Amino acid sequence: DQQVKQNSPSLSVQEGRISILNCDYTNSMFDYFLWYKKYPAEGPTFLISISSIKDKNEDGRFTVFLNKSAKHLSLHIVPSQPGDSAVYFCAAFVSGTYKYIFGTGTRLKVLA
Amino acid sequence: DVKVTQSSRYLVKRTGEKVFLECVQDMDHENMFWYRQDPGLGLRLIYFSYDVKMKEKGDIPEGYSVSREKKERFSLILESASTNQTSMYLCASRRNGETQYFGPGTRLLVL
Numbered sequence: 076d077q078q079v080k081q082n083s084p085s086l087s088v089q090e091g092r093i094s095i096l097n098c099d100y101t102n103s104m105f106d107y108f109l110w111y112k113k114y115p116a117e118g119p120t121f122l123i124s125i126s127s128i129k130d131k132n133e134d135g136r137f138t139v140f141l142n143k144s145a146k147h148l149s150l151h152i153v154p155s156q157p158g159d160s161a162v163y164f165c166a167a168f169v170s171g172t173y174k175y176i177f178g179t180g181t182r183l184k185v186l187a
Numbered sequence: 188d189v190k191v192t193q194s195s196r197y198l199v200k201r202t203g204e205k206v207f208l209e210c211v212q213d214m215d216h217e218n219m220f221w222y223r224q225d226p227g228l229g230l231r232l233i234y235f236s237y238d239v240k241m242k243e244k245g246d247i248p249e250g251y252s253v254s255r256e257k258k259e260r261f262s263l264i265l266e267s268a269s270t271n272q273t274s275m276y277l278c279a280s281r282r283n284g285e286t287q288y289f290g291p292g293t294r295l296l297v298l
Contacts, residue, residue, distance in 0.1 A: 118191070118289035119277070119289045121288065164230065171284070173220075175232075177222075179228060
């Protein structure tokens with residue numbers, strides 16, 4: 076039972092355009108969400124997070140949107156750069172617990 | 188800056204060998220985690236430890252064990268390596284209630 080889903084395994088975007096990566100979840104107990112970026116042969120690096128009390132969080136070119144009623148979050152990257160090409164994982168957890176539940180990842184390719 | 192290090196970046200082992208993967212963090216984090224990453228399956232939790240000498244099974248603990256004798260070090264042990272344990276192994280740590288930070292990963296090939 077996949078509690079966190081990333082339905083697009085890959086995405087290609089032109090440099091300078093917006094990249095939108097999507098994530099759906101099924102467990103309404105999740106109250107904290109994160110995005111990680113992973114380059115090949117490296118560990119994931121933390122990008123941005125959002126608590127369920129917010130619907131938007133911004134950090135530079137990265138913005139995460141949370142739609143609790145739809146159980147959906149998205150990561151927007153504007154403008155996209157070739158260095159953003161990586162696999163992006165969303166993760167969710169319930170505050171006070173230890174386990175993050177990760178999605179299966181979306182491979183983003185930004186074309187120069 | 189959080190630093191999580193893993194003992195090897197690449198490892199090749201034979202079926203049946205006992206394999207030790209070591210993870211060290213230098214930020215005095217209470218919680219440590221071992222994941223494996225496989226294509227199309229994302230990151231799956233093998234074991235975690237919420238404090239020294241404490242351990243809990245994750246979603247796929249079969250064939251693995253762990254040890255946490257010191258706060259900074261969390262070891263993953265493959266008792267008898269099998270080819271289906273060929274994977275990328277990722278260690279993470281965090282302070283209670285905060286974000287997880289990952290090490291660089293160990294790519295293990297079991298022949």
